[in-house]
Amino acid sequence: MLELRNVSYRVENTEILKDINLKIDDRFVAITGPNGSGKSTLAKVIAGIFVPTSGQILLDGEDITNLSITERANMGVSFAFQQPVRFKGLTVKDMISMAAGEKLSISTACTYLSEVGLCAKDYINREINASLSGGELKRIEIAMINARGTKLSIFDEPEAGIDLWSFNNLIRVFEKMHERTHGTILIISHQERILDIADKVIVLVDGRVDTYGAKEKVLPGLLNVNAGCRFTKGE
Amino acid sequence: MDKIQLSLLEQVADLHEVPEGAYSLRIDGVLYGKRSSENIEIVKKEDKPGIDIIIKPGTKNESVHIPVLLSQTGLKELVYNDFHIGEGADVTIVAGCGIHNGGDGDAEHSGIHSFFVGKNARVKYIEKHYGEGDGNGKNIMNPETVVEIDEGGYMEMQTAQIKGVDSTCRKTTARLKKDATLIVHEKLMTHGEQFAETEFEIDLDGENSGTHVVSRSVARDHSRQKFLSNIRGNNRCSGHTECDAIIMDNASVIAIPEILANHVDASLIHEAAIGKIAGEQLIKLMTLGLTEKEAEEAIVNGFLK
Numbered sequence: 001m002l003e004l005r006n007v008s009y010r011v012e013n014t015e016i017l018k019d020i021n022l023k024i025d026d027r028f029v030a031i032t033g034p035n036g037s038g039k040s041t042l043a044k045v046i047a048g049i050f051v052p053t054s055g056q057i058l059l060d061g062e063d064i065t066n067l068s069i070t071e072r073a074n075m076g077v078s079f080a081f082q083q084p085v086r087f088k089g090l091t092v093k094d095m096i097s098m099a100a101g102e103k104l105s106i107s108t109a110c111t112y113l114s115e116v117g118l119c120a121k122d123y124i125n126r127e128i129n130a131s132l133s134g135g136e137l138k139r140i141e142i143a144m145i146n147a148r149g150t151k152l153s154i155f156d157e158p159e160a161g162i163d164l165w166s167f168n169n170l171i172r173v174f175e176k177m178h179e180r181t182h183g184t185i186l187i188i189s190h191q192e193r194i195l196d197i198a199d200k201v202i203v204l205v206d207g208r209v210d211t212y213g214a215k216e217k218v219l220p221g222l223l224n225v226n227a228g229c230r231f232t233k234g235e
Numbered sequence: 236m237d238k239i240q241l242s243l244l245e246q247v248a249d250l251h252e253v254p255e256g257a258y259s260l261r262i263d264g265v266l267y268g269k270r271s272s273e274n275i276e277i278v279k280k281e282d283k284p285g286i287d288i289i290i291k292p293g294t295k296n297e298s299v300h301i302p303v304l305l306s307q308t309g310l311k312e313l314v315y316n317d318f319h320i321g322e323g324a325d326v327t328i329v330a331g332c333g334i335h336n337g338g339d340g341d342a343e344h345s346g347i348h349s350f351f352v353g354k355n356a357r358v359k360y361i362e363k364h365y366g367e368g369d370g371n372g373k374n375i376m377n378p379e380t381v382v383e384i385d386e387g388g389y390m391e392m393q394t395a396q397i398k399g400v401d402s403t404c405r406k407t408t409a410r411l412k413k414d415a416t417l418i419v420h421e422k423l424m425t426h427g428e429q430f431a432e433t434e435f436e437i438d439l440d441g442e443n444s445g446t447h448v449v450s451r452s453v454a455r456d457h458s459r460q461k462f463l464s465n466i467r468g469n470n471r472c473s474g475h476t477e478c479d480a481i482i483m484d485n486a487s488v489i490a491i492p493e494i495l496a497n498h499v500d501a502s503l504i505h506e507a508a509i510g511k512i513a514g515e516q517l518i519k520l521m522t523l524g525l526t527e528k529e530a531e532e533a534i535v536n537g538f539l540k
């Protein structure tokens with residue numbers, strides 16, 4: 001279980017996350033909310049990329065607030081970036097092997113790629129460089145998290161750039177991942193179809209948890225949150 | 236060969252023994268052994284140190300190894316190797332220099348390699364430089380490569396210097412005739428107090444000649460690197476250089492590109508980028524469970540692979 005207690009994060013004089021309190025224990029939990037509401041920042045705080053200004057983060061009861069990115073990764077936290085990183089020279093196989101934490105056979109590495117709808121033999125030796133398309137990169141990012149198979153997997157807008165045809169497959173990937181890890185999958189998304197598979201939904205607005213609850217309860221009210229978006233009020 | 240020499244041979248040529256086929260092996264300033272094959276003749280030069288490698292026209296899928304090993308401290312040598320690649324041949328040449336310097340004198344190998352690539356011939360030239368040894372003496376290598384490619388000829392050079400060379404000054408000059416192509420892939424890593432300079436001077440004389448020079452380097456610690464390139468387009472031609480350097484610690488890297496078009500249909504591009512490892516790359520690998528140091532190694536190794 002992941003728990004956040006009074007977590008705030010401030011950069012210079014802007015408070016990006018404000019007193020976040022959450023207990024996350026379900027299969028699929030979705031985080032949604034307007035652009036700039038702090039979703040990615042929250043994910044980075046959980047992964048250890050940003051250190052909260054105040055508050056505590058606990059994983060299975062253990063305080064991980066001061067642990068490094070690496071330590072958290074090794075405890076079972078995975079994070080698929082909203083904007084995947086490119087590397088000159090490192091290949092898809094290198095990355096998936098590093099994610100899995102061992103040298104993978106070609107066939108195992110290929111399985112992870114096939115699951116995200118990439119024809120493995122075309123990709124396995126490609127470099128993770130500028131030649132890959134945005135959607136391909138997103139899929140490889142997902143394959144890496146899949147290869148890690150940790151108890152907490154965070155996906156930051158995994159559907160962005162993924163074509164419609166693949167949408168159901170993407171959902172299948174999450175379901176299979178859960179069958180394997182029995183962990184929690186935390187998905188940041190703006191997509192109704194993704195929110196729809198969630199057990200619980202967190203709505204972040206302006207750095208605060210606006211609503212957190214069962215999908216059935218949160219989803220109907222969601223449009224109102226967006227309608228009341230502060231951008232339209234000219235704030 | 237003793238143990239040290241055998242291990243040097245493995246480092247620079249991936250060989251565990253004297254190679255099959257045509258070869259020339261130079262150890263500690265003398266020709267240790269050579270063998271010609273039916274199509275590849277290796278002749279010792281009479282007037283100066285070095286060899287002539289004469290490859291018959293039409294020779295296909297053959298290779299020749301010419302490693303040089305230095306295991307004595309204080310040894311300095313200058314060697315001339317000339318490669319004559321006959322018309323229509325298709326061969327691989329594996330060169331390389333390994334120095335083990337366990338003493339306080341400098342060990343220095345300078346080689347002048349001249350390539351005469353015949354009409355429609357193809358040659359792949361692989362060269363690895365490597366140094367080791369715990370003495371205070373420096374390991375110095377100054378390779379010079381002079382290339383002439385005749386009509387329709389093709390040459391691909393892969394050079395690598397990853398470890399242990401304290402000072403290097405590499406110069407490659409090339410002249411290309413009609414439809415000739417030169418591809419260069421250079422990999423370089425410097426550490427400690429090392430210095431490496433690499434210079435390319437390429438004349439694209441013939442119509443539809445083309446070159447692509449890709450240099451990837453990593454400079455660590457207090458090392459210094461200098462990259463110079465000068466491509467002259469003297470006809471309808473295409474030239475492209477890419478210099479991509481990762482800088483770390485207190486290193487210093489300078490890239491000086493020059494492209495000169497003497498013809499309206501010369502199309503020349505230079506790209507140069509120097510920068511440290513991107514923070515987000517390190518972070519990404521750390522989220523996969525690598526420590527910062529391991530992440531750095533993985534990025535550098537991938538970059539130079």
Ligand SMILES: Nc1ncnc2c1ncn2[C@@H]1O[C@H](COP(=O)(O)OP(=O)(O)OP(=O)(O)O)[C@@H](O)[C@H]1O
Binds near residue numbers: 033035
């Ligand atoms: N280093 C920073 N300095 C100042 N402001 C920042 C910094 N990093 C993030 N922010 C701001 O914090 C807010 C939250 O950003 P974040 O990326 O978490 O939003 P998000 O909810 O993921 O948005 P999106 O839906 O567009 O991905 C934004 O207003 C952003 O501009």
Ligand SMILES: [Mg+2]
Binds near residue numbers: 039040041082156
């Ligand atoms: Mg975001």
